Amino acid sequence: MQVKGTVFNVDANGAYIDITAKSSAFLPVREASIHGIKHVEEAGIVPGMRDEFVIIGENEHDDSLILSSRQIQYDLAWERCRQLQAEDVVLKGKVVGANKGGVVAIVEGLRGFVPFSQISSTSSAEELLEQEIPLKFVEVDEEQSRLILSNRKARADSQAQLGIGSVVTGVVQSLKPYGAFIDIGGVNGLLHVSQISHDRVSDIATVLQPGDTLKVMVLSHDRERGRVSLSTKKLEPTPGDMIRNPKLVFEKAEEMAMTFRQRIAQAEAMARADMLRFSPESGLTLNSDGTLGPLGSDLPAEGLDLNEIPAAES
Structure with missing residues (x-):
């Protein structure tokens, strides 16, 4: 049963709620949030706040009602997950645990299971702990x-967008003497120092810093080796x-990339014409779409032990 109430006091154990009932009501810390918290104020629960709560029990000692916000948040989280699955959205999840079948990641406050068969990285479970990885929903069963969840599907979705000459937004992850590693939707790409600017860049740190968001163009994508080369x-x-006015570069990025793709298309057309002119009987054709197919791999029909899948709610 849901009730509305106003917080009138908080302490280390929880919050006291006025629900205009004959008996008082108490919200324990463990029931204040879907996330693990140590004090109700971490969930924004302070005196004067009015919200909806669920009655989950009664204290035998003083007949006071015990309330929960956590259960309402769980219902909303499941609804959100179903929506994200229907929209086929890629989202980030933090890896918080593992077992012999896969890893556990937190998404929308729920514990999701990622089978090892659905992890594209060669990293071990220990290396993935506390890391945020891109994920897609495979099954949402409340x-x-x-x-x-699947990391492979999420990465395939990101990689499918990495056509040569496409512009993507990324975040600088780290700097090396030879270039910067850029996170582009869960895929790591290299922006080589020679591809930052037409002007010579002697110190990358004078142009880029870890955490910077920027637009880059995809120069090449080696799916087998997982290598993506980028350029600004x-x-x-x-x-x-890029050195004097990077904001202008990002504003004009799509326009400049379109010009680049047009030049590539013209060069390919000329090469194709020359090829057919000198070898008309060859029957050679050129793939015109220039796109990369998805990594397509669903969960195996067999081999996934459902007993290895931890409960989504904790």
């Missing part, structure tokens, strides 16, 4: 408290803009 140099309206 009745069975089962939430199954190709996006410069005039040589050196």
Whole structure:
């Protein structure tokens, strides 16, 4: 049963709620949030706050009602997961545990299971702990408290967008003497120092810093080796803009990339014409879409022990 109430006091154990009933009501810390917290104020529960709560029991000692916000949040989280699954959305989840079948990641406050067969990285479970990884929903079953996720599907979705000449937004992860590693939707790409600007860059740190968000153009994508080469140099309206005015580079990125793709298309058309002119009997054709197919791999029909899947709710 849901009731509305107003918080009138908080302490280390929880919050006291006025629900205009004959008996008082108490919200324990463990029932204040879907996330693990040590004090109710971490969940925004302070005196004067009015909200909806669920009655989950009664204190035998003083007949006071015991309330929960956590259960309402769980219902909303499941609804949100079903919506995200229907929209086929890629989201980030933090890896918090593992067993012999896969890893456990927190998404929307729920514990989701990622089978090892659905992890594209070669990293071990220990290396993935506390890391945020891109995920897609495979199964959302509230009745069975089962939430199954796929890292492979999420990465395939990201990689499918990495056509040569496409512009993507990324975040600088780390700097090396030879370039910067950029996270582009869960995929790591290298922005080589020679591809930052037409002007010479002697110290990358003078242009980029870890945490910077920027637009980059995809130069090449080796799916087998998992290597993506990036460029901001190709996006410069005039040589050196990436050093002097990076904001302008990002504003003009799509326009400059379109010009680059047009030049590539013209070069391919000329090469194709020359090929057919000198070898008309060859019957050679050129793939015109230039896109990369998904990594397509669903969960195996066999081999996944459902007993290894932890409950989504804790």
